[in-house]
Amino acid sequence: MNHFHYQNGELFAEDVAIARIAREVGTPFYCYSTATLQRHYTVFAEALKAAGLDATICFAAKANPNMAVIRTFAQLGAGADVVSEGELRQALAAGVPAARIVFSGVGKTRHELEFAVAKGIFQINVESEPELEMLSEIAAARGQVMPIAIRVNPDVDAGTHAKITTGKKENKFGIEWTRAREVYARAKALPGVEPVAIACHIGSQLTELTPFREAFLRVRDLVAMLRADGIDIRRLDLGGGLGVPYDDETPPEPAAYAEVIKATLGDLGCRFVFEPGRLLVGNAGILVSRIIRVKEGSTRTFLIVDAAMNDLARPSLYDAYHSIFPVAEPKAGAALAEVDVVGPVCETGDTFAKQRRLPPMRTDDLLAFGTAGAYGAAMSSTYNTRPLIPEVLVKGGDYAVIRVRPSYEDMRSLESLPGWLNDE
Numbered sequence: 001m002n003h004f005h006y007q008n009g010e011l012f013a014e015d016v017a018i019a020r021i022a023r024e025v026g027t028p029f030y031c032y033s034t035a036t037l038q039r040h041y042t043v044f045a046e047a048l049k050a051a052g053l054d055a056t057i058c059f060a061a062k063a064n065p066n067m068a069v070i071r072t073f074a075q076l077g078a079g080a081d082v083v084s085e086g087e088l089r090q091a092l093a094a095g096v097p098a099a100r101i102v103f104s105g106v107g108k109t110r111h112e113l114e115f116a117v118a119k120g121i122f123q124i125n126v127e128s129e130p131e132l133e134m135l136s137e138i139a140a141a142r143g144q145v146m147p148i149a150i151r152v153n154p155d156v157d158a159g160t161h162a163k164i165t166t167g168k169k170e171n172k173f174g175i176e177w178t179r180a181r182e183v184y185a186r187a188k189a190l191p192g193v194e195p196v197a198i199a200c201h202i203g204s205q206l207t208e209l210t211p212f213r214e215a216f217l218r219v220r221d222l223v224a225m226l227r228a229d230g231i232d233i234r235r236l237d238l239g240g241g242l243g244v245p246y247d248d249e250t251p252p253e254p255a256a257y258a259e260v261i262k263a264t265l266g267d268l269g270c271r272f273v274f275e276p277g278r279l280l281v282g283n284a285g286i287l288v289s290r291i292i293r294v295k296e297g298s299t300r301t302f303l304i305v306d307a308a309m310n311d312l313a314r315p316s317l318y319d320a321y322h323s324i325f326p327v328a329e330p331k332a333g334a335a336l337a338e339v340d341v342v343g344p345v346c347e348t349g350d351t352f353a354k355q356r357r358l359p360p361m362r363t364d365d366l367l368a369f370g371t372a373g374a375y376g377a378a379m380s381s382t383y384n385t386r387p388l389i390p391e392v393l394v395k396g397g398d399y400a401v402i403r404v405r406p407s408y409e410d411m412r413s414l415e416s417l418p419g420w421l422n423d424e
């Protein structure tokens with residue numbers, strides 16, 4: 001459920017007309033709804049609570065690292081899951097206490113580990129033995145003991161897009177679960193680190209519970225083995241990955257997901273950490289774009305819009321589906337025609353949708369792309385020297401620009417001409 005709806009013939013985000021934001025901010029832009037962010041967090045948190053699971057929800061900042069979005073969740077009690085120094089700084093700046101930050105990622109640098117240890121964050125999820133040795137050395141040198149999880153790779157197929165599957169042994173993530181026992185033993189012997197948790201994340205946009213169940217059963221076996229080895233596993237970080245509807249998928253409800261956890265891991269006396277990203281922000285955001293031109297080809301009609309693959313990369317990267325709907329509500333019974341919705345970037349891959357059935361659209365009309373709150377703005381670039389687009393957050397009848405569109409001068413200010421190219 002989200003708070004984007006038609007009212008008096010036009011699209012609103014909560015109580016603000018999208019056309020008004022488009023007039024005042026210019027297109028294209030991302031628009032997020034506070035009520036939807038809050039609702040998604042609350043539904044997830046309540047489902048875990050109802051299943052009797054004692055949990056910390058660490059929003060996966062990679063899905064939408066805007067400070068205002070992170071703070072909206074932090075105010076509800078969320079922590080953050082970060083994968084870089086940049087995200088860690090972003091979470092701290094947004095007001096997430098260090099004691100609620102988990103640091104994941106397969107390639108943390110020495111500098112990033114030092115920074116995380118200095119901040120005294122909640123947990124570092126270690127993904128390899130060399131990382132374990134490095135972290136131990138860093139923390140011990142500072143006289144600290146870092147609580148860690150080893151991220152185990154349970155070798156289960158998440159049944160999702162190949163580019164976002166992470167839990168197979170041929171993927172680069174985590175430590176193969178069959179080797180986990182030795183690595184925990186090593187961690188226990190090392191100074192500066194205390195293995196207190198197991199972390200497991202098998203992929204993103206999962207639409208079935210079975211892969212979760214399989215992975216969690218492996219985690220369960222591991223808890224028993226590690227405890228028998230004298231390692232005090234107190235918490236389980238089960239990652240993120242629960243899917244959202246983009247089209248006609250029917251991903252499991254949070255309550256059903258929570259029941260699987262209760263059934264597989266609920267009796268172990270562990271606390272839980274979750275790292276949901278897409279689930280919290282996906283349907284809380286839209287991308288709004290204006291039609292630059294309608295181009296009639298001999299076999300196709302192209303709607304050329306002012307957003308492009310650099311603004312929303314998912315269709316070109318993963319062939320991802322995003323709903324597309326007019327900002328002016330179509331008349332009931334309006335005839336639909338098949339069109340290709342494309343951006344202006346000089347690549348055929350800059351195509352948002354092929355043969356999509358839409359009501360008649362004209363130059364200057366506004367379109368919205370649905371489910372764009374996760375991995376939308378987060379993955380944008382300036383390809384074709386297109387400025388990053390604004391992000392807007394709506395709350396009730398108010399809205400605020402939470403990231404501005406840089407000017408061309410701002411963009412160029414990061415560059416400089418070397419002396420030998422300077423004519424002056």
Ligand code: LLP
Pocket residue numbers: 060063081104105164166201203204205239240241242275276277278279314318374375379
């Ligand atoms: N935890 C870890 C360790 C992760 O690697 C990820 C996502 C998450 C949590 C959050 O997963 P979520 O709940 O959002 O599924 N750019 C891709 C998605 C990449 C996901 C990467 N890892 C896309 O646009 O579909």
